[in-house]
Amino acid sequence: MTDVTITQEAGAALVRPGGNVVAASADSLRSAMREAVAGGVREMVVDLTGVEMIDSSGLGVLVSAHNSLNKLGGSLAVVHASKEILDLFRLMRIHQHFSVSGD
Amino acid sequence: MKTQRHVFCQMEATLPGTLAAAEAFLSEYCCRRVCMPAVDWFAVELLLREALANAVKHGCRYDPAKHVRCLLRWRGRRLTIAVRDEGDGFDWRAAGNDTLDGLRTSGLGIHIFRQYATRFRFNHSGNAVTLIKRF
Numbered sequence: 001m002t003d004v005t006i007t008q009e010a011g012a013a014l015v016r017p018g019g020n021v022v023a024a025s026a027d028s029l030r031s032a033m034r035e036a037v038a039g040g041v042r043e044m045v046v047d048l049t050g051v052e053m054i055d056s057s058g059l060g061v062l063v064s065a066h067n068s069l070n071k072l073g074g075s076l077a078v079v080h081a082s083k084e085i086l087d088l089f090r091l092m093r094i095h096q097h098f099s100v101s102g103d
Numbered sequence: 104m105k106t107q108r109h110v111f112c113q114m115e116a117t118l119p120g121t122l123a124a125a126e127a128f129l130s131e132y133c134c135r136r137v138c139m140p141a142v143d144w145f146a147v148e149l150l151l152r153e154a155l156a157n158a159v160k161h162g163c164r165y166d167p168a169k170h171v172r173c174l175l176r177w178r179g180r181r182l183t184i185a186v187r188d189e190g191d192g193f194d195w196r197a198a199g200n201d202t203l204d205g206l207r208t209s210g211l212g213i214h215i216f217r218q219y220a221t222r223f224r225f226n227h228s229g230n231a232v233t234l235i236k237r238f
Contacts, residue, residue: 023125053152056209061208066206067208088149092211092214093203093205096205097206
């Protein structure tokens with residue numbers, strides 16, 4: 001099971017999934033991110049350092065967080081994505097909606 | 104693992120319909136892939152993950168009493184992934200025809216098949232998928 005780490009400060013949060021963002025870990029990441037938004041976070045950065053794989057469930061969690069934050073006037077960004085994961089974001093056209101950057 | 108003429112590697116398993124069982128199979132695959140042709144590992148693992156997750160979530164509805172049958176076979180430069188579950192299947196003819204706008208939170212799996220597989224097909228009832236990837 002992935003250990004999600006969230007560091008919060010003044011309405012901003014840095015999220016470190018701590019492992020692959022896939023079907024088996026998506027629920028814990030979704031819960032942690034929802035809790036942060038409910039707690040007042042509006043600017044969220046997801047650090048994918050060390051993440052080797054994201055599947056459709058993981059993409060769904062990130063897009064859902066983006067949609068929620070966007071409605072609240074906030075934003076989501078993804079940083080330190082591997083080349084393969086960047087390609088996946090582009091193929092799924094997700095990069096058109098929030099910032100996704102590589103190593 | 105079986106080795107045959109013109110077949111580099113083959114893995115077969117019948118798994119309970121849980122994500123934990125799917126993860127265990129994926130871990131075994133990752134250990135064994137050292138003997139497989141050096142290709143785009145990300146694409147192969149992603150396709151395998153999507154097929155297994157669909158079978159567990161939608162076919163078995165996470166029921167460990169139901170089973171997922173999985174075959175992964177290399178023949179030359181061609182990879183075949185075949186996954187079948189015991190569910191009722193789904194209407195694949197109506198799936199994935201929407202425009203990919205980047206804001207969907209579900210239904211992305213079939214778009215991943217479309218982008219990463221050379222070709223794929225479902226059986227008539229939609230509870231089995233075969234993915235072909237040529238390298």
